[in-house]
Amino acid sequence: MDDSEDVSIDMEKLADTLSGKLETLRHLSKDCSIYRVAEPTRCSNPSHFTPRMVSIGPFRHGKEELKASEEHKQRYLKYFLQRTKVRMERFLSFIKERETKLRNCYAETIRNLGSNEFVAMVLVDAVFLIEFFLRFYKRKLTTDDDRIFRKPQLRKRIWHDFLLLENQPPLFILNDLFDLAKTVTDEDAFYENISFVKITCFWFRSQVLVFLPLDENQNIPSVEELHEAGVKFKPAAGSTKSLLDINFNQGILEIPFFKVYDNTERAYRNLLAFESMHGYDGYFNDYIIMMACLISCPKDAELLVQNEVIRLGNTETVPTVFGNLDPDCTLNSYNFQYSGVVTNLQAYRKLPWHKWKATLKRNYFNTPWASISVIAAVILLLLTATQTVSSLIAL
Structure with missing residues (x-):
């Protein structure tokens, strides 16, 4: 056998090995919605993507620094099971039947968990979240041994971990397990007229959370610049359902009310x-860009606080929150959701009358006494002019 034949055999073996790997490639499902944070993003702010108290899902499962929360999870599972007549075996079988779909929700193959361990993890983590939101919705469910709801600071730290991209369960399994628990319960009407979505929204409404190189053509003015041009600010009407709903009409810029917490930036x-990563249109991205430009210094934040658009303790933190997020955002000038708002704001600023009116009001009509003084001065000037004209006519 000559060298060429040896090379041919080696290449055939290599081709077979590579073909085998191609055959075992995991099917990429359209259900994928839970991702690992890209390393460049993580490196800039690692603490913003790492859970501190509790792990949810497979990415951080079993980490030594998070094991203390496992007892809390198991305790919540115990009370959850006591409240329903559905047996644990039924819940586990229910999850097992959906294991493939659950695994497909994650952006990478979960290799560190076998089938049984994965199914058990899903049950414990999912019920922990369900029970957490249930106990907030129905306070009477809080037990004496509940170290989470009996200690607000611990609850707050755990809640922060629920917001992390990698620390998520698939939403459908939370809904399905909640609905399964509702089928038979010890307490009549306990789950009547409630759903997992309802109890979750109840929590989020109580929390009220408070996105880049900027294209110069967009030229979004700051709140202070708009204030000097006569623009007024007010919180968006109570009927608005979106934090992103910023509108400008008849000289009034409406911005949905928001609070700024220590955890807002995270x-x-x-x-x-x-x-x-999920491929959504950049709605939140555009919101951050808009807010970063509107609130570029503490004075901008102060004006929004005065107009009850923002609630916080320190106005200097607001520009920092939005400013720190700038590098993570990208402006698409052709598809910026606030282009119409910005165009109208720019047009309003270009009209001198609006600035003159604002300056007049700010400098001469800012208090009742100042207004009276100006009116008195105008009347005196008119009387003097009238007297002068009368004297000239008499001559």
């Missing part, structure tokens, strides 16, 4: 990462 950074 939460927003994970929302940005999810929006980018």
Whole structure:
């Protein structure tokens, strides 16, 4: 056998090995919605993407620094099972039947968990979340041994971990397990008229969370610049359902009310990462760009606080929150959702009358006494002019 034949055999073996790998490639499902944060993003702010108290899902499962929360999860599972007549075996079988779909929700193959361990993890983690939201919705469910709801600071830290991109379960399994528990319960009407979505929204409404190189053509003015041009600010009407609903009409810029917490930047950074990786249109991305330009210094934040658009303790933190997120955002000038708002704001600023009116009001009509003084001065000037004209006519 000559060298050429040896090379041919080696290439055939190599081709067979590579073909085998191609045959075993995991099917990429359209259900994928839970991602690993890209390393460049993680390296810039690793603490913003890493759970501190509790792991949810397979990415951080079993980490030594998070094992303390496992007892809390098991305790919640115990009370959850006591409240329903559905046996644990039924819940586990229910999850097992959906294991493939559950695994497909994650952006990478879960190799560190066998089938039984994966199914058990899903049950414990999913019920922990369900029970957490249930106990907030129905406070009477809080037990004496509940170290989470009996200690608000611990609850707050755990809640922060729920917002992390990598620390998520598939939403459908939470809904399905909640509905399964509702089929037979010890307490009549306990779950009547409630759903997992309802109890979750109840929690989120109580929390009210408070996105880049900027194209110069967009030229979004700051709140202070708009204030000097006579623009007024007010929180968007109570009927608005979106944090992103910023509108400008008849000289009034409406911005949905929001609160700024210590955890706001961390939460927003994970929302940005999810929006980018899941392929959604950049709605939140555009919101951050808009807010970063509107609130570029503490004075901008102060004006929004005065107009009850923002609630917080320190106005200097607001520009920092949005400013720190700038590098994670990208402006698409052709598809920027606030282009119409910006165009109208720019047009309003270009009309001198609006600035003159604002300056007049700010400098001469800013208090009742100042207004009276100006009116008195105008009347005196008119009387003097009238007297002068009368004297000239008399001559």
